[in-house]
Amino acid sequence: MHWLFGDQLGPHFLTPGDGDGPGRDTPLLMIEARSVFRRRRFHRAKAHLILSAMRHRAAELGDRLTYVRADTYRAGLEKAAGGRPVTVHHPTSFAAAGLVRALPQVSVGPARGFLVPMEDFSSWADGHGGKSLRQEDFYRWVRRDHDLLMDGDQPAGGRWNHDHDNRERPPRGSATLPVGRPYRPREDAIDDEVRRDLDRWEKDGDVSFVGRDGPRRFPATRAEARAALKRFLTHRLNAFGPFEDAMLAADPVMSHSLLSTSLNLGLLDPAECVERAEEEWRAGRAPINSVEGFVRQIAGWREYVWQLYWYFGDEYRHSNVLRHTTPLPGWWNDLDADAVHARCLRTVLAQVRDTGWTHHIPRLMVLGGYALQRGWDPAELTDWFHRSFVDGYDWVMVPNVIGMSQYADGGRMTTKPYTSGGAYINRMSDLCGACAYKPGDRTGEHACPYTTGYWTFVDRHRDRLASNHRTSRAVQQIDRLGDLADVRRKEHTRGDTPP
Incomplete structure (x- = not known):
């Protein structure tokens, strides 16, 4: 068998x-x-x-x-x-x-569902001494080896990475991105059976769930997954690149593909996704920055995370160089978005509660950034992402949270901690305008929890951050803050209460 x-x-x-x-x-x-x-x-x-x-x-x-x-x-x-x-x-x-x-x-x-055999990655990583395993280097290697978006030995479009063109703010004055609607599956008798079984399990006290189970939003069959891929390529890929880092309160999906669940369930093969995206560019139906951004997410980041999970070994999940040990608060574990006043966090946590999904920027900068600033236990947070997201699996979340989001590995995976004050969220979203807090305020009644959290994080880890050329300027800036003592007090009084 x-x-x-x-x-x-x-x-x-x-x-x-x-x-x-x-x-x-x-x-x-x-x-x-x-x-x-x-x-x-x-x-x-x-x-x-x-x-x-x-x-x-x-x-x-x-x-x-x-x-x-x-x-x-x-x-x-x-x-x-x-x-x-x-x-x-x-x-x-x-x-x-x-x-x-x-x-x-x-x-x-051997494993299936990925582009690079594990032994090939191990050889590549060992050739780099097991250090400086940067995603960009790996991505270029995969592109060459699989002839993805290549013109001979040069990258198609003249550049390996079009990320500079993919950081546009959301369109002003628009509550949603003007793109075609994402694919939505229709439930059937099997879904009805599943829902009855889950209801019974919960009623019997056999299991306990969190979040809401509305109509199924993601493909459960190969046919549905292929239809979702086709709809993304035809109606949404054009707008994906420029706005892939932007956020809108009323549009959690933006132009994202919603294909991560299909890939992680094995319903789609990554090769078919990137090859069909390349066909769209070569046919003149999609711009290079959007196609390259999509290819990088799959052939670059997804593949890179999978390989690092196995290459670093199971002990990697216990990395905690920042010594963050604060337990996750109950409101966070329960996805109690209604308890939160900060509009960005309330909005994103509600998206997780209602759908089990948000795109990568809310995960990294809103959810992960808040946890990092508060010094929450990275292993607990990894488990939370694993169980709270429909596309979350152990191999997905260990590198993404331990390495990328929480910098718990001290830089084995990324070159700096990814967290920011409220100014970044204000620049890349419409989430701050109607908020009770002001992104520029560090202290006072309207102090933004991300702004106070950012500066107290820098203050707490100033020795480590001062020696990193990508974060040393923040340490220099904090020493010029005249209200640092007030910022510390503001953050201390917050504790684990919802912001």
């Missing part, structure tokens, strides 16, 4: 390919393990999406697949296979990989 995990749902997990995949007639196995949902307090919409996608795939595969509902993976495997040999593609977490390797009957093949 060949075992398919719940994030291995596309056809590329069933092709033989160099003898490491199942044959056409190999019986298949999928296990729905209730214990997965007991370990964490997952977002309800995330649990719904995963179960819906698994059950839809089971219906598609028909009699070829044995679908087992069990308490644990081990129990499901015993029920379906007994002692028979089982193959599986490399799982996507250290915990799952440890499980399958501990089972003597299971043979583990």
Whole structure:
């Protein structure tokens, strides 16, 4: 039998390919393990999406697949296979990989759903001495090796990176970005069944969820995922590049693709996404900055995060060079957006509560920035992102939170901490205008929690930041603040109460 995990749902997990995949007639196995949902307090919409996608795939595969509902993976495997040999593609977490390797009957093949084999990345990283593994260097290597957006040996459009053209502020006077609407799937009888099961589990006290489970917003089948990709390329890709870092209160999606869940469930292969985006540019239907920005998110950042997760090893998740140990407050864990007064944080937290999703800038600069400034425990925060986001998996969140968002690795992944005062949020969004706080105020009744938080973060870590050429100027500036003592008092009195 060949075992398919719940994030291995596309056809590329069933092709033989160099003898490491199942044959056409190999019986298949999928296990729905209730214990997965007991370990964490997952977002309800995330649990719904995963179960819906698994059950839809089971219906598609028909009699070829044995679908087992069990308490644990081990129990499901015993029920379906007994002692028979089982193959599986490399799982996507250290915990799952440890499980399958501990089972003597299971043979583990290479990972699927990514562009670069793990051994190739290890060779590349070792060639850099295991240090200075910068995403830009990796991205250029992937582009060359896979002939992505290349004209001969030169980058298409004359530049490797068009990020400079992709930092526009949101259009003034517009509550939403003028682009085509994103793809929305239609629920069916399988979704109804999933919702009834989740209701029953909660009622029985078997599991507990957080967030809301409204109509399903993300694809649960290969057909839906392909339709979502087509709609993005046709109606939204043109506007993606310039505004990929912008935020609007009434438009949480902007021009983003909403394809991360489909990629992370295995419904889409990354190669088809980037190759079809390149086709749009070569056909003259999309500008190079938008296409390059989209390609960089998948062939650059997503691939880079996946590879670093395995290359750094499981101990990486415990990195905490800033020694941040403050527990996450209850209002944050409960996604209690209504308790928050700061408009940017209230808006973004409500988006997470209602949909289990926001795009990368609210994740990094609004959610991650607030946590970093308050010195929250990075391991706890990683777990929160994992369970609260529909596209959150261990391999996704460990590097993104530990390395990128919280700088807990001290710079192994990024060159500086990514946090800012209210001025950045004000510049890149419409979130500050109607807020009770003023982004320029450090003290007083209207002091912005991001502005006071930024300066107290710099003050707390001034020795480390002073030695970094990208942050040393902030340390020089803080010594010229005449109200630093008042800023410290303002932040101290805030404690863990909602801002």
